[in-house]
Amino acid sequence: MAVRPVMRILRRAAPTSSLVILAAQLGSGVATAGLLLLTTDILSSLLATVPNADRLRAALPALAMLAAVYVVKMILDAAVLHARAHLVPKVRRLAEEELFHASLGVELAAFDDPGFYDQLHRARDRGVMHLEGATACLVDALSAAFAVAGAAAALLLLHPLLLVLLVLALLPEGWAALHAARLQYGGMPLTIAYTRRAQMMGELATQREAAPEIRANQAQEYVLSEFRRCAGELQDHLVRLGIAEARATTSGRLLSGAGLVGTFVALGWMLHQQWLDLAVAGTAVIAIRATSGSLRMFMQMVHELFEKGLYISDYREFTENSAALSRPRRGTAAPASPGRIALENVGFRYPGEHGRTALRDLTLTIEAGQTVALVGENGSGKTTLAKLLAGLYRPGSGRICWDGVDIREMDPESLADRVVMVQQHPIRWPRSAEDNIRLGRYARTDPEEAALMEAARQARATEVVETLPDGWRTLLSREFRGGQDLSAGQWQRLAVARGLYRDAPLVIWDEPTAPLDARAEHAVYESLRGLSRDRTVVMITHRLASVRNADRIFFLERGALVEQGTHRELLAMDGRYAELYRLQMRMHGPEPVGEP
Ligand SMILES: Nc1ncnc2c1ncn2[C@@H]1O[C@H](COP(=O)(O)OP(=O)(O)OP(=O)(O)O)[C@@H](O)[C@H]1O
Structure with a gap:
């Protein structure tokens, strides 16, 4: 489940917003209970055997209260939405920063371990995204849980048996949602495996680096047919899962209909036995109908938390493992x-x-x-x-x-x-030409630009820069608008200049x-x-x-x-x-x- 890692990151990313959300949700749950209790009062007044004008007059204070509580609940729900809007992007930013911090801190040898590398990419490509999604799910799951709890508390106050009725009425719905979630969860490892295979081919079809060689080797049909094969497997798997889920949902709805009929029969019987009056029975009907929506939402969110938990475990394992692989920051100079x-x-x-x-x-x-x-x-x-x-x-x-x-x-x-090390395959920084040299030692002070110019001159990189439309400031990446690419030899001259500048x-x-x-x-x-x-x-x-x-x-x-x-x-x-x-x-x- 994704709850624990989400809670851990929430504590650091947005403790205030998290507390605001929790307090507002608690308040909203209490307001739900209050609304139901006030509904009973109003119904009691309206169903009293007195003239119509007197009934209305008697119901007015409760009606005014209900309106006030409703406004408070709306304000609290709006506060949850606002705090959630802050929370989710903060979680993403912190999750990404922690991932990159961990990745930049590990020993180089770790990158030569295919297991580590694979885990890093899974954590980067899916872990962060699902951590962000799980945060939203957790907030929504809690909102729904507080709404259900509020209704349950109100019914318990009205008559303990009503709580039993609520549970009986919601049970089939809950079973169906859980069953569907379990089906999805069980199929998840295969879904991930098929998705990754299909994505790999998708990346080859769209990446700039692969584009020339695919065309030169006339490998387009191969890439497409491999994509078709992998995507076909994924599609068949998802269809199978979807059908099983649809079956579970349909049987859940049938059961839920039967449960509702049973609930009404039980309510009628309780009325007949004079255990309840009509107003309380009416409130129970309203509570059961309103709560089934919240319960469905709760189950859906729990299901998604399970699903996302699988991806988040990649993220968690990576950040934990990378701590053991990080370069020690100690020793003699x-x-x-x-x-x-x-x-x-x-x-x-x-x-x-x-x-x-x-x-x-x-x-x-x-x-x-x-x-x-x-x-x-x-x-x-x-x-x-x-x-x-x-x-x-x-x-x-x-x-x-x-x-x-x-x-x-x-x-x-x-x-x-x-150490200066000019590598066999130097990095092509997607930055300006100047940055490509200064990144040899980016903290070096060179106010007169003398070191930059000297390094560029010695490596004959100045000639390269002179041909660029925006000179030293030209962005060297074709992946951005206005960016330029260089020939392999021109890139190498910049790399040599970077080494000379590092000194x-x-x-x-x-x-x-x-x-x-x-x-x-x-x-x-x-x-x-x-x-x-x-x-x-x-x-x-x-x-x-x-x-x-x-x-x-x-x-x-x-x-x-x-x-x-x-x-x-x-x-x-x-x-x-x-x-x-x-x-x-x-x-x-x-x-x-x-x-x-
Ligand atoms: N990142 C890596 N992970 C696993 N094995 C590697 C890795 N890099 C190199 N090797 C292996 O280590 C051996 C030495 O490689 P190295 O790159 O040091 O050779 P080299 O003499 O520099 O070769 P070249 O002249 O082709 O550049 C080779 O057998 C190579 O397959």
Whole structure:
């Protein structure tokens, strides 16, 4: 059930509105009871065996009271509606903020665990929405419950047997609503599974990223037929559920009709026995008719709370699990400028059921100020090693030390502060061109824009910005009106500029020049040469000619370090590096572009 998580979030999101709602609902329930008791008084006066004018006169005070109570009840109901209007958006905002806070706080490795990733997306796509819906349901369920309770209290005061009658009259209706809810709830796991499959295909059909490849591979018919298959299964399932529900509702209505007839018979019998007078019996009829609507509403809301509870459990589990996966915010500060970086028997395996061992027993040292290169074939573990060096992943075994201190003992934020990492597939921020560079270190003060301009110049990003309609302020996202997209190489120039703007003592470049043209690549290597004067640079590249001047080259194979040394030493060794180098020289010639 969704009640507990909703209550928990309500306490934090909108405690005042929640209390206002509860108090107003309680008042409205009391008013319902009052209205019924006053109705009895009015009926008693009107049914009295006196002249008509006297009957009316006798009924007037109760009528005036009834009008006053009615106005109060309307005001209270309006207060509930107003407070509900505040409550629901506040819950959504807080739920989303908590989800994003949790997601941004977890260790990077968690994103490599398919289970975690799946849960995160379920929590984001459905959990938040249903938490918001469940809040509205809870408010409506409570309103209906207070209305039923008010009527029950009034009948109890009039005659205890009337309460029994009310229960008997409402029982069939309640049974039907609960049965329908149980049917829906039982079918929910299948509904979710079918819906997700159909949605996945729907996303492929509508996403911008997938659009070019689907057309180029002529996969439109495949996407549509898969959607038809999944949506067909969903449709059949929903029809089956709907028919079962309709049957339950129809039998509920039949029973409810029988219950009503039974109630009238019982009321008639009580009148005949003179246990009640006519006015009380009339009030009982009014109460039973009015309450059946509230009860139906209550059951419907309980049903929806059950249904939403299933989705909300995804949200709850995610926020609870992510707390255990979050990066610790403690430890010693990382050295302002790391001296020696040493890896001792480092091993790493990606998380998840089918996670691979990506690094095995790596031992190597990088001295301060060196430029080192990580080379090796696809999948040999270069990027994984770079991420470990940057502190983004923690070693599964062994340790990485900066000046003799294990980086696990350092505060992750201070460690991150010392590193620039230009990734193989950098993020394309859907922000302005300027933000795309400044986001390298968004808190950096650069009032004269000198750092921004210098970084852009070195990465040849200035030329990109000059072609944009709104210059530095151009929004770089085609998904918004007026936004622009860039070519892969132009995006890469911005990413390189972002790295240069960030500026930190350890610089890690993961194939930064792959999509660049010759001139931009040359510019990047020039700026790298400048940077390496007083920084430690770790470079990953497949162009072996570009690493000939590196102080040290580490050659990885299937996650293990198989060769290391300078370019000359590795050629003299005549091993795997030398073989790959010669192969590249034969393909590209002895003087490739971009040589530092
Ligand atoms: N996020 C991930 N989850 C699970 N396994 C991964 C993940 N990233 C990489 N791997 C696996 O880890 C191994 C090393 O990958 P890595 O990306 O470090 O190689 P690489 O040398 O950088 O390759 P490339 O030259 O193609 O960029 C590969 O077997 C890869 O399949």
